[in-house]
Amino acid sequence: MTLRNRSPRIAVVTFPGSQDDRDAVWALGSVGADAVPVWHAEHELPEVDAVVLPGGFSYGDYLRSGAIARFSPAMEAVAKLAADGGLVLGICNGFQILCEAGLLPGALRPNVSLEFVCRDVPLRVERTDTPFTSRCTPGQRLTIPVKHGDGCWYADEELLAELEESRQIVLRYDGDNPNGSVAGVAGVVNADGNVMGLMPHPEHAVDPLLGSPDGALILASLVDAARERRLGARPARLGAARGRAPAVSPARAWRPRRSSMRTGPSSRPRRPRAAGRERRSA
Numbered sequence: 001m002t003l004r005n006r007s008p009r010i011a012v013v014t015f016p017g018s019q020d021d022r023d024a025v026w027a028l029g030s031v032g033a034d035a036v037p038v039w040h041a042e043h044e045l046p047e048v049d050a051v052v053l054p055g056g057f058s059y060g061d062y063l064r065s066g067a068i069a070r071f072s073p074a075m076e077a078v079a080k081l082a083a084d085g086g087l088v089l090g091i092c093n094g095f096q097i098l099c100e101a102g103l104l105p106g107a108l109r110p111n112v113s114l115e116f117v118c119r120d121v122p123l124r125v126e127r128t129d130t131p132f133t134s135r136c137t138p139g140q141r142l143t144i145p146v147k148h149g150d151g152c153w154y155a156d157e158e159l160l161a162e163l164e165e166s167r168q169i170v171l172r173y174d175g176d177n178p179n180g181s182v183a184g185v186a187g188v189v190n191a192d193g194n195v196m197g198l199m200p201h202p203e204h205a206v207d208p209l210l211g212s213p214d215g216a217l218i219l220a221s222l223v224d225a226a227r228e229r230r231l232g233a234r235p236a237r238l239g240a241a242r243g244r245a246p247a248v249s250p251a252r253a254w255r256p257r258r259s260s261m262r263t264g265p266s267s268r269p270r271r272p273r274a275a276g277r278e279r280r281s282a
Helices: 021-030 073-083 093-100 157-165 215-230
Strands: 009-014 034-039 050-053 087-091 107-109 117-125 141-148 152-154 169-173 185-189 195-198
Touching: 009 021, 009 215, 021 034, 021 215, 050 073, 050 093, 050 215, 073 087, 087 093, 087 215, 093 107, 093 195, 117 185, 141 215, 152 185, 169 195
Parallel strands: 009 034, 009 050, 050 087, 087 195
Antiparallel strands: 107 152, 117 141, 117 169, 169 185, 185 195
16 A cells, blocks of 8 residues: 555544544544544554544543543643644544643633533534645535533633634534534634644534534544645644635545444553543533
8 A cells, every 4th residue: 555545544542531532433434544542641642643632521520621631641742743733633522621731722611501412513614724624615514413511612802802813713603502602613723723622523423324424524624634744745734824824625525434443342442431421521
């Protein structure tokens, strides 16, 4: 297999309490990635082209969502990868961890309803020149499920204005804001555009049988960017694109295919039983 045809390797980090790690592994495999499970206690990442922090309840959310997981040994390696321009995607609890670690702006607070929400929500794509949205079209409406209790993204007026100016808000809730997130923010990127977090779960929306395949556009965009990185062409970076965003190829059609990932005990890291109580975020 040539380098060009080789599937990009994407790590999926499992924390104590993660519950959507295997879903992320399967979903990434279904859109062409070679997903690699990584246990949170590892001090180094294997040779990978990107990292995904999955949803769940890391450490049971007992202190604050993501507040303990940010100190996991693997997060030092994730932070180093991000600093070197590597691609990092945080989904739900992964988004919370990235904010707690200072890799993304803002903070996640309890839903304004103070209730756990679990339903499909409409999203609006604010920009498509990121490694995570290149398969989308500007203003496209996506339907992706949420399931969280601490999903209200918050930033004060000064930070929000800065993020609006730098165009770091990538996804917004379109009409149905399930958690009271400030300005309807559902997903943001860092200043360089190589780290993204979102509260909705794209890994649960990759097959029409599940109601919507729209999440595959997010994951497949990541796979495309990871493949480009493997070939030596770094994906477009947001930091140099204030008002002059680089051109991207038009959105491409996506069709689900059978994952080539092996399943079974040998394909997942050993770990304690996840804290499966849906008290806060998933």
